[in-house]
Amino acid sequence: MRLRNIARSKNIVENHQVVINNPKKYKNHWFEVFKNNNPIHIEVGMGKGQFIIEKAISNPQINYVGIERYTSVLLRALERLSGRESENINSIEPQTLNNLRFICMDAREITEVFGEDEVSKIYLNFSDPWPKSRHASRRLTSVEFLKRYQQILKKEGKLEFKTDNVDLFDFSLWQIREGKWNLEATTKDLHQDKTLNQNNIMTEYEEKFSGEGLKICKLICTPPKIL
Numbered sequence: 001m002r003l004r005n006i007a008r009s010k011n012i013v014e015n016h017q018v019v020i021n022n023p024k025k026y027k028n029h030w031f032e033v034f035k036n037n038n039p040i041h042i043e044v045g046m047g048k049g050q051f052i053i054e055k056a057i058s059n060p061q062i063n064y065v066g067i068e069r070y071t072s073v074l075l076r077a078l079e080r081l082s083g084r085e086s087e088n089i090n091s092i093e094p095q096t097l098n099n100l101r102f103i104c105m106d107a108r109e110i111t112e113v114f115g116e117d118e119v120s121k122i123y124l125n126f127s128d129p130w131p132k133s134r135h136a137s138r139r140l141t142s143v144e145f146l147k148r149y150q151q152i153l154k155k156e157g158k159l160e161f162k163t164d165n166v167d168l169f170d171f172s173l174w175q176i177r178e179g180k181w182n183l184e185a186t187t188k189d190l191h192q193d194k195t196l197n198q199n200n201i202m203t204e205y206e207e208k209f210s211g212e213g214l215k216i217c218k219l220i221c222t223p224p225k226i227l
């Protein structure tokens with residue numbers, strides 16, 4: 001997703017209190033940001049933020065960090081948070097969730113931002129498919145990215161991935177096997193799966209694609225056990 005580059009989006013994002021501008025400074029020190037040692041869950045490629053904002057509202061005992069590459073997209077999440085259009089976004093006190101922060105960055109740098117064992121859960125929702133095989137390493141479920149996640153996830157940590165794209169889902173299952181991750185659960189029709197669909201929070205893309213009649217795939221996996 002890349003929205004029209006909204007003028008001022010960079011400026012607004014950089015000056016917003018929910019956005020962490022220098023995230024590398026907090027590697028191994030995220031408790032300083034949240035002022036507690038609660039578990040940290042992150043969403044990589046959060047888009048306009050519907051999923052992570054709802055998660056943060058429903059689970060105050062968890063700290064959430066949303067990662068998005070584009071300021072123009074992150075701006076939409078900030079607007080959702082404050083319930084205002086960008087013109088007014090700085091003129092009111094946004095609804096502050098103490099357990100939610102956003103970072104504008106490329107997830108390729110994620111190991112420079114979170115330390116070993118610092119993250120308890122990673123969400124990947126409707127990640128860009130990068131259909132050309134020469135771009136496979138850019139897919140957020142490629143072994144290249146799984147290695148990065150492995151460095152920051154706790155041993156008992158989990159990765160949860162949802163998509164409408166069956167090719168990307170099959171690729172991801174293959175990469176999980178290649179990387180020796182442990183597959184805990186999988187479905188190719190999430191909304192008909194009573195167990196996996198329990199407490200499901202829909203993302204913007206999930207609403208759009210399931211509204212068009214597409215089935216949603218989901219998997220949950222844990223990092224390889226190092227003996």
Ligand SMILES: C[S@@+](CC[C@H](N)C(=O)[O-])C[C@H]1O[C@@H](n2cnc3c(N)ncnc32)[C@H](O)[C@@H]1O
Nearest residue numbers: 001045046047068069106107125126203204205
């Ligand atoms: C297809 S959208 C899905 C948005 C949202 N998760 C949803 O389900 O509605 C994918 C989002 O991931 C972001 N993204 C893709 N690759 C990224 C990367 N390497 N680092 C950070 N964000 C990324 C894109 O900019 C885009 O906003």
